Amino acid sequence: MTRSRKDRNIGDGGRGSGGLGTSQGDNVPSGYLDHDIAQLTKLRSGPNEFLSRAIPGKSKVLVSPVKMLLGREGNYSGRGRFSSADNCHVLSRYLPVNGPRKIDTMQSCAYVSQFSEDGSLFVAAYQESEIRIYNVDNGWKVQKDIRAKSLRWTITDASLSPDQRLLVYSSMSPVVHIVNVTSAATESHANITEIHEGLDFAVDDDSEYSFGIFSVKFSTDGRELVAASSDDAIYVYDLQENRLALRIPSHKSHVNAVCFADESCNVIYSGSDDTLCKVWDRRCFVTKGEAAGVLNGHLEGITFIDSRGDGRYFISNGKDQAIKLWDIRKMSSNITGSIPVQYRNYDWDYRLMEYPTHARNLVHPNDQSLATYKGHSVLRTLIRCYFSPVYSTGQKYIYTGSSDNSVYIYDLVSGTQVAKLDYHEDPVRDCSWHPFYPILVSSSWDCTIAQWEFPGSGQPPPPPRPTRRRWRQYL
Numbered sequence: 001m002t003r004s005r006k007d008r009n010i011g012d013g014g015r016g017s018g019g020l021g022t023s024q025g026d027n028v029p030s031g032y033l034d035h036d037i038a039q040l041t042k043l044r045s046g047p048n049e050f051l052s053r054a055i056p057g058k059s060k061v062l063v064s065p066v067k068m069l070l071g072r073e074g075n076y077s078g079r080g081r082f083s084s085a086d087n088c089h090v091l092s093r094y095l096p097v098n099g100p101r102k103i104d105t106m107q108s109c110a111y112v113s114q115f116s117e118d119g120s121l122f123v124a125a126y127q128e129s130e131i132r133i134y135n136v137d138n139g140w141k142v143q144k145d146i147r148a149k150s151l152r153w154t155i156t157d158a159s160l161s162p163d164q165r166l167l168v169y170s171s172m173s174p175v176v177h178i179v180n181v182t183s184a185a186t187e188s189h190a191n192i193t194e195i196h197e198g199l200d201f202a203v204d205d206d207s208e209y210s211f212g213i214f215s216v217k218f219s220t221d222g223r224e225l226v227a228a229s230s231d232d233a234i235y236v237y238d239l240q241e242n243r244l245a246l247r248i249p250s251h252k253s254h255v256n257a258v259c260f261a262d263e264s265c266n267v268i269y270s271g272s273d274d275t276l277c278k279v280w281d282r283r284c285f286v287t288k289g290e291a292a293g294v295l296n297g298h299l300e301g302i303t304f305i306d307s308r309g310d311g312r313y314f315i316s317n318g319k320d321q322a323i324k325l326w327d328i329r330k331m332s333s334n335i336t337g338s339i340p341v342q343y344r345n346y347d348w349d350y351r352l353m354e355y356p357t358h359a360r361n362l363v364h365p366n367d368q369s370l371a372t373y374k375g376h377s378v379l380r381t382l383i384r385c386y387f388s389p390v391y392s393t394g395q396k397y398i399y400t401g402s403s404d405n406s407v408y409i410y411d412l413v414s415g416t417q418v419a420k421l422d423y424h425e426d427p428v429r430d431c432s433w434h435p436f437y438p439i440l441v442s443s444s445w446d447c448t449i450a451q452w453e454f455p456g457s458g459q460p461p462p463p464p465r466p467t468r469r470r471w472r473q474y475l
Helices: 036-045 065-073 084-091 282-288
Strands: 053-055 098-105 110-115 121-126 130-135 141-147 157-160 166-170 175-180 187-189 197-200 213-218 224-229 233-238 243-249 255-260 267-272 277-281 293-295 302-307 313-318 322-327 371-374 385-387 397-401 406-411 417-422 428-433 439-444 448-453
Touching (some): 036 084, 065 084, 098 130, 110 157, 110 439, 157 213, 233 255, 233 267, 243 282, 267 302, 302 385, 313 385, 397 428, 397 439, 406 428
Parallel strands (some): 141 187, 213 255
Antiparallel strands (some): 098 448, 110 121, 121 130, 157 166, 175 197, 213 224, 224 255, 255 267, 267 277, 277 293, 302 313, 313 322, 322 371, 385 397, 397 406
């Protein structure tokens, strides 16, 4: 891909558009996030203070790798080595923006793409029943080719267990399926070559398609699943007991996204088409029977949620064409979710229509979010967003797919758009950043999985294979 096909506003002095504001040299940007998370991000990704001090009383935002290496050799830090923050300061400057290299092309839309926790495996799920698990360390060889069972419309989500032994996949059905991916066979056809065990999330005898699952995730210990559904509820499934442990009637519309807040798995975040993010504490839910708190700020439904993993912060992608950053300490307990009519006085369907121009500059009158990031588009499908990896970037960035066929990367603190990756011919629903290396993989409705990296080969990729256009019911 040629340079003209990418926005590469990265590196020293890089400037981008969108987000909270624009940079102002080495001074604090105008849109700088003035909150605890800014300091926490700096502690995770900032260089040693002796290296960042340009002149007495002032410090540089970026310190060159050469100066970092000289400082290490001179033992400026007193440790004789780089700290994890020093490592992140160097590594986070080399973003995975080169290429891309096409990994695979299938016959149907790619809906899910995720690296395993150690980065050795990669999961891609496609609309027409197929899930592929690639061995990243073995040249992206297909390790498991799974043909899904009882699929309704598409595979909405797929998730690997923390020990990478099991994969769970969901569809627009209350039954999710779980597969052992450690078997020797490469081909796994549901209940033909291997058993795909069905886990029923329905609590009564409704029909098989009474509701669908939009999102399903493993707990950190791999003992539970948490799921978001089209019947406005959250479900927790106990894998050890093989039973549904909890159903929470949580929202007034579809719950599109759910995740555990941290390793304890006591707190759950959810996002819904009712525009609200909610926080659930399982330790007190039995007695209270209601959310621990509610966070208001989106003007449209929420498509995805990602936790920072600390039980305090998370981000959400919204159909109002914005990502929002949240601190659960700001949550309220008495929000109804109703938006004043002057803020939502238009008829709009995100699956079929462009977002109204006049609505792009609207701000919720009771917005509780810490920051808002704009530039990407959230149309036609449930676009996903994430924090960048802890190890290599200190979660300094957030990144997202987009319905304008691109991947966007924003600086968490300044809000600046630092990169825009253009290659695909259809919406990028999902993307995943390798936990340790500067590699990012994007999956698109053009049926292609593509890898972005640093430094890259410098060679332009082959164009995506033309796909047969057809009318789709969008998710």
